[in-house]
Amino acid sequence: MSLSDAFRKGQCAFMPYVCCGDPSAEFTLKLVKTLVQSGADAIEFGIPFSDPIADGKTIQAASQRALAGGITPGKALFVLAKVRKSGVCVPIAVMTYYNILFSAGLGKMLAKIKRAGADGLIVPDVPLGESAPLRRACRIAGLELVLFATPNSSDARLRKIAAATSGFIYAVSVLGTTGARSNVSPQALQLVKRAKQASAMPLAVGFGISLPSHVRAFRKAGADGVIVGSGIVNIYARHIPGGKINERLALSDVARFAKGMVNICHCKRR
Amino acid sequence: MIKMKKYFGKYGGQFVPEALVGPLAELERAFATDGKSKSFQRELDSLLKNYAGRPTPLYFARRLTSHEGGAKIYLKREDLLHTGAHKINNAIGQALLAKRMGKTRLIAETGAGQHGVATATAAALFGMECEIYMGSVDAARQAQNVYRMRLLGARVSIVDSGSRTLKDAVNEAMRDYCASFASTHYIIGSALGPHPYPSIVAVFQSVIGREARKQIVAAEGRLPDFAVACVGGGSNAIGLFAPFLQDDVKMFGVEAGGDGKRHAARLTGNGRRGVLHGMMTYLLENADGQISETHSISAGLDYPAVGPQHSSLSDSGRVKYVSASDSEALSAFHLLSEKEGIIPALESAHAVAFAIKLAKKAGKGKSIIVNLSGRGDKDLEHVARTEGGKGT
Numbered sequence: 001m002s003l004s005d006a007f008r009k010g011q012c013a014f015m016p017y018v019c020c021g022d023p024s025a026e027f028t029l030k031l032v033k034t035l036v037q038s039g040a041d042a043i044e045f046g047i048p049f050s051d052p053i054a055d056g057k058t059i060q061a062a063s064q065r066a067l068a069g070g071i072t073p074g075k076a077l078f079v080l081a082k083v084r085k086s087g088v089c090v091p092i093a094v095m096t097y098y099n100i101l102f103s104a105g106l107g108k109m110l111a112k113i114k115r116a117g118a119d120g121l122i123v124p125d126v127p128l129g130e131s132a133p134l135r136r137a138c139r140i141a142g143l144e145l146v147l148f149a150t151p152n153s154s155d156a157r158l159r160k161i162a163a164a165t166s167g168f169i170y171a172v173s174v175l176g177t178t179g180a181r182s183n184v185s186p187q188a189l190q191l192v193k194r195a196k197q198a199s200a201m202p203l204a205v206g207f208g209i210s211l212p213s214h215v216r217a218f219r220k221a222g223a224d225g226v227i228v229g230s231g232i233v234n235i236y237a238r239h240i241p242g243g244k245i246n247e248r249l250a251l252s253d254v255a256r257f258a259k260g261m262v263n264i265c266h267c268k269r270r
Numbered sequence: 271m272i273k274m275k276k277y278f279g280k281y282g283g284q285f286v287p288e289a290l291v292g293p294l295a296e297l298e299r300a301f302a303t304d305g306k307s308k309s310f311q312r313e314l315d316s317l318l319k320n321y322a323g324r325p326t327p328l329y330f331a332r333r334l335t336s337h338e339g340g341a342k343i344y345l346k347r348e349d350l351l352h353t354g355a356h357k358i359n360n361a362i363g364q365a366l367l368a369k370r371m372g373k374t375r376l377i378a379e380t381g382a383g384q385h386g387v388a389t390a391t392a393a394a395l396f397g398m399e400c401e402i403y404m405g406s407v408d409a410a411r412q413a414q415n416v417y418r419m420r421l422l423g424a425r426v427s428i429v430d431s432g433s434r435t436l437k438d439a440v441n442e443a444m445r446d447y448c449a450s451f452a453s454t455h456y457i458i459g460s461a462l463g464p465h466p467y468p469s470i471v472a473v474f475q476s477v478i479g480r481e482a483r484k485q486i487v488a489a490e491g492r493l494p495d496f497a498v499a500c501v502g503g504g505s506n507a508i509g510l511f512a513p514f515l516q517d518d519v520k521m522f523g524v525e526a527g528g529d530g531k532r533h534a535a536r537l538t539g540n541g542r543r544g545v546l547h548g549m550m551t552y553l554l555e556n557a558d559g560q561i562s563e564t565h566s567i568s569a570g571l572d573y574p575a576v577g578p579q580h581s582s583l584s585d586s587g588r589v590k591y592v593s594a595s596d597s598e599a600l601s602a603f604h605l606l607s608e609k610e611g612i613i614p615a616l617e618s619a620h621a622v623a624f625a626i627k628l629a630k631k632a633g634k635g636k637s638i639i640v641n642l643s644g645r646g647d648k649d650l651e652h653v654a655r656t657e658g659g660k661g662t
Contacts, residue, residue, distance in 0.1 A: 050432060050560040051546060053444045054287045060431050074556045098285055098545045103559025125285045148288040161288075163541065175289055176449030 003120040003144045003167030006042035007202035007224035007258070009186030011217065012265040013041035015204060017095065020047055021071025023245050031057040031085050031236070034251045035222040039262030042091040043225060045083075049097035050115065054124035056179025058230035062237070072111070073100055077116040081211040084117035091184045093120040093146060093167065098134070099178060106133065108270045110141035120144035120167045128161055135164065146170050149195055149203075151187035162199030168224065169201050174208040179230045181208035184217045215264045228261065276303060276465045277550075279585060281578035282422035284464040286444075286548045293451035298466040300371045305470075310370065317362050322352045323394065324477065328485035328639070333437070335608045340629035341495065341636035345612070346482045346510065348643045354504045354643030355615060356478060357388035361457055363474035365392035368455030370519060371482060375399040375454040378444040381408055381502075382569035382617075383415025384644060385459030390424035391458075400424040403442040405435040408569055415648060433563045436573050440547050450516045460503025461577035461610065464548030468577050475509025482639050483513050490637055496628060497521045499641035500621040502534070502570045504577035506643035511589060523580060524624045526566030527593035534564035536569030536576045537591040544575075549589075551578045567596035567656065568616035568649070594623040603653065616653070 006013045016035045020028045029051030032043055048063035048071055055063070073096070080092070094113050101109045101123065113121065121143050126134055128147060137146040144167035150156055152175065162169055173188035174181060195203050202224040209215065218226055232258070235257050239250035277283055284294060304310055312467070318324040323638050326347045326374070326500045335343045348356040365376060377400070380386030386402040393400030402419050406428045409416050430437040440463075442632055451536040461471040481495075486494050497514055499507035501523040511521050526534040533539055541552035546561055553575040554562040566572040582587040594602075597618055602623035607613045618641070625640045646653075 051437065051441050053407075053441050053547075054448075056445070057431075064431065067560065074558070075306040088344065099555065099561070100559045103544055103555060105541070110358060124287050125548075127286060127288045127291050129291065130283055130285055150287075152292045154292075156292075172287075174449070175451075177445045187618065 001089065001091050001119050003042065003146065004202050006091045006241055007204060012219045012223060012227035013204065014039065014046045014258070014262050014265040015225050015227045016040050016232050017044040017046055019059060019066055019226060019233060020045060020060040020076040020079055021066030021069050022233070023065045023069055023240055023243065024182055025071065025075060027214040027247060029082055029086065029246055030247060031254065032088060032250060033086060034255050035258050036088050036090055038255045038258035039266070040223070040258060042093070044093050044095050044229070045080055045118065047073050047094060047096035047100060049100050052097060052176055053133040056177040056230060058180070058233050059178050062162055062233045073104065077112055079156070080116040080118060091119045092117060093122050094118045098123050105139040107140065110137050112144055114141045114143055118143060122146045122170060122182060124148065128164055131164065139220055142233050148172055149191065151185070151191045155194060155198060155268055158198040160176050160197055162195065162201045165201060169195055169203040171203050171205045172207045173194055173205050180210035182232060184214050189217060189221045192218060192223050212260060212264050215261060219265070226265065232257065253260050272464055274298065274469045277581045278582035279297045281400035281549065281551050281581040282465055282468060283550050284548060284551065285545045286464045289448045289461050290451070293447070294464055294466065295603055296340070296457035300367060300609065301466060301470050305367050308622040310366065310451065311506050312508065312534060314366055317366070318570055322358045323350060323361060324619045325481045326350050328482055328489065330489065331610050333412045334606065335629065338626050338629045341632040343625055343629055344494070344637060345477060345642045346639055348478060348506065348641060349612070349618065351386070351612065353388050353391050354647060355384045355388070356475060356509060357459060358391065359477055359509070360459065360471050360474040360505060361385065361388035361392040364455065364457040364470065365396050365398065368586055369396050370497060371455065373453060374454040375450065376457055377401045377403070377443050377446050377454055378457045378459055379403050379436065380459065381439065382418065382648060383412040384570065384648065386419050387422070389457050390419040390422035393424060394422045400448070402426050403429050403439040403446070405429045405433070405439050407434040408436065409654065411569060412648065417459055429600050436569070437450055437561065444547070445609065460505040461508045461579060462503040463547060463548060464577065467580055468549070471505050472508045472512055472579065475505050476512040478506065478509035478641060479511060479513035482510060486637065486639060487643070493517055493519055494639045495520060495636040496638040498524065498621050498625045498628065498638060500524045500643065501570060501576060501580060502573050502617060504537060506641050508577065508579055510639065515588065521592045522624060522628065523589050524620045525591060525593040526568060526571035526620060527595040528565045529596050530564030533573045533593070534566045534572050534574065535593045536574070537580065539628045546575045549575070549578045551575050567599060568620065570615070570617040571620065592624055594620040598623040599654065612642070613646035615646050616649045618643045
């Protein structure tokens with residue numbers, strides 16, 4: 001399985017993000033299964049880091065709940081392996097920050113991530129210029145390393161990013177951190193168009209996407225996928241009032257949201 | 271001028287989200303061109319002289335020296351600067367650069383509040399908008415500095431994530447910068463963060479060492495035997511050390527040894543190589559790579575990472591890193607107050623504590639420059655509270 005498989009079906013793929021361990025490992029397992037049953041084409045599987053500088057308030061809070069609940073990179077990979085064992089076979093990219101990988105030793109950690117069942121890796125604090133050691137280690141481990149592009153990446157830089165990324169280009173739709181936004185910026189739509197012109201590499205848009213109207217706009221601009229993180233966390237976090245989650249309500253709300261997004265993503269392109 | 275390097279040996283780099291790659295390149299270009307122009311230097315020199323109070327004296331601490339009975343101790347009096355610490359050197363330098371880059375808003379992180387106050391001051395001076403990020407734990411400890419920043423017209427945003435201290439304030443300032451760079455310059459307060467910040471801060475702070483070098487030669491007829499400075503992120507230390515790196519001067523960076531159990535000793539404790547706040551450097555983390563919460567009696571040294579140039583200088587052995595405990599720093603705080611009538615910042619008191627030991631060991635005929643990076647007014651309440659009934 002390759003990450004790009006999810007984005008080459010001629011439709012817009014729906015790739016939700018989960019923060020492993022928020023609020024418990026058991027819930028994450030159920031959440032991933034629910035998302036896949038609702039039609040998700042791929043999963044971004046987050047291993048929480050204490051200092052997530054690319055993330056806004058929603059995912060910061062999710063990471064903190066997960067860490068407070070005792071999640072570790074080792075436990076998170078155990079959850080990932082369980083996800084695979086439970087029959088989930090869509091492409092999965094692990095998302096974490098560089099220090100989590102570096103601290104454990106790149107080669108060792110990447111091999112573990114691969115063994116747990118991941119196809120790729122997303123590391124938001126490693127831009128193109130610092131990516132060489134990580135790309136080398138990913139090649140050895142057999143993981144695809146996804147690089148980011150942002151509205152302020154120049155055309156020349158977009159071409160370099162497209163040449164160096166694997167799986168897909170992660171196009172960031174906002175200048176700033178993750179977190180639900182109300183509108184889609186013209187610069188973001190422009191980025192999708194520019195990136196599609198720069199290369200044939202599939203492209204998924206993330207950061208700030210939570211509404212059907214966002215998905216429609218990016219689909220129309222040519223995106224091969226959308227990534228939704230904070231939007232989903234916001235839905236289930238409503239059901240964690242006193243630290244304990246009401247799983248039944250949380251999962252049924254997430255399923256309803258995910259099915260709605262999948263319907264928009266998968267309807268035939270005109 | 272120090273040459274701009276992306277890496278100091280294995281350390282440094284630019285580990286940032288893609289959105290910041292462009293703005294950091296813009297900053298590097300502005301610094302390398304406008305920042306090195308004669309007109310920029312003239313304007314900066316004039317502000318440092320007439321507004322901040324440079325040059326600062328190099329003061330021979332006669333009574334402290336005779337009390338210790340060893341090497342001559344000289345104090346580089348950064349505590350006498352406007353706003354009370356060396357932070358203003360960098361804040362004015364970067365604010366001037368930002369102004370010339372056409373930015374209208376300044377943001378900064380702050381721990382103890384000294385860098386926040388310096389940035390708020392620079393923003394007032396240049397008529398720029400200003401927002402300071404400060405952890406809620408620090409804001410409670412340093413309420414007076416919060417008021418001071420607001421008085422200067424800055425907005426103080428209290429950060430409630432993570433450990434609610436300096437490292438979380440840096441996270442929040444970086445998140446702001448990711449979204450606001452078109453109008454905003456982020457003034458990092460120490461010689462840390464992604465390239466080119468460590469180099470820029472080192473250049474703006476190296477005025478300390480350049481002055482000290484001339485002053486010690488005038489006083490002693492030769493270079494000092496030793497230079498000593500405390501190291502949080504490491505800006506006052508690199509500012510003193512940089513102009514002496516090619517000379518036969520032994521240098522010591524003093525980290526926060528804390529209370530025995532908890533500390534902020536990255537280079538002398540159990541720090542490991544890792545990536546935080548845009549840089550590869552030594553940092554304190556748990557076995558999984560999650561960043562540790564640190565402790566020091568001085569908020570300015572209470573930080574889990576260290577500027578990348580210090581990591582490199584530590585590996586090469588050019589600078590030796592040592593630590594002073596909370597209680598050693600407190601003793602030095604009292605000693606300098608009583609013997610010289612100078613109340614040092616608790617951060618600087620760590621440097622004084624080590625220098626006293628060094629002076630005894632080195633013996634007569636040697637000389638030491640200690641960077642007295644800030645004054646202790648901000649710490650009076652904290653010290654009084656810490657010592658409780660023990661104080662006099």
